[in-house]
Amino acid sequence: MPRLALCRGLPILVLALMATVASPSIFPSEAIAQSLERGPSGLPLPRFVSLKSGRVNMRVGPGTDYAVEWLYLKPGLPMEIIQEYDNWRRVRDADGAEGWINQALLSGRRTGAAAPWFKGKQATIPLRAQAEEDARHVAEVEPGAIGEVRVCNGEWCRMSFSGHEGWMKQTLVWGVYPGETIED
The missing domain is CATH 2.30.30.40 (SH3 Domains)
Structure with missing residues (x-):
């Protein structure tokens, strides 16, 4: 999955990601899928979406003032929205990395x-x-x-x-x- 790390602590981040990938939280249970919890947008949480663009920044917080942690270079990558704040969505990728992406860069188109x-x-x-x-x-x-x-x-x-x-x-x-x- 094309993704560039934009931080100096890459070895630590890689170890953290490896630990996260092994975590069962990446494979949501059926109970989570059937959850009726709704975010401020009125849409269910969690839910899957995909990236609209070929250059998407994932930030450490919900706003452009926060540092960019990852740069995604492939449109259509599936993302799981796990939280909402204003027009920002906290997402998780298939490798377990979590961060914030502006809703305008996400699509309801389902990919896997x-x-x-x-x-x-x-x-x-x-x-x-x-x-x-x-x-x-x-x-x-x-x-x-x-x-x-x-x-x-x-x-x-x-x-x-x-x-x-x-x-x-x-x-x-x-x-x-x-x-x-x-x-x-």
Whole structure:
């Protein structure tokens, strides 16, 4: 995931991120997905969105006076909104990094990362022709690849990765809650 660190304590930050990635809080429970908590915007918290732009600053606090901690360079990256303050959203990325992004740089378009927890390992994630374990493979997707979420039925998501459309186990998608349904 293209992201540039803009701080000197990079080794400490990398260790902190590694500890956070191993944390179960990155994989929200079904109870969280079904939560009725609403933010000041009236929208549910937490919820998934994506980045609108190819250059998005994540700040340490909710405002332009706060330091930039990360610079994201890929539009469409999924982000989880976990808090709202005025027109700022506290977000978490697939690696567990948290910070603040202005709402104008976020989109309601749903995207997902294919099993980012397998990045750096010899693994591929099958994209299947149908929402069945034994369905033929349409494509093999690299861990961390970003795709557009079309539909989710609570167990499977129909997704599109670089023109290849098919079904992926919902538990292998970061950007959709376990058990969440998304209609076309």
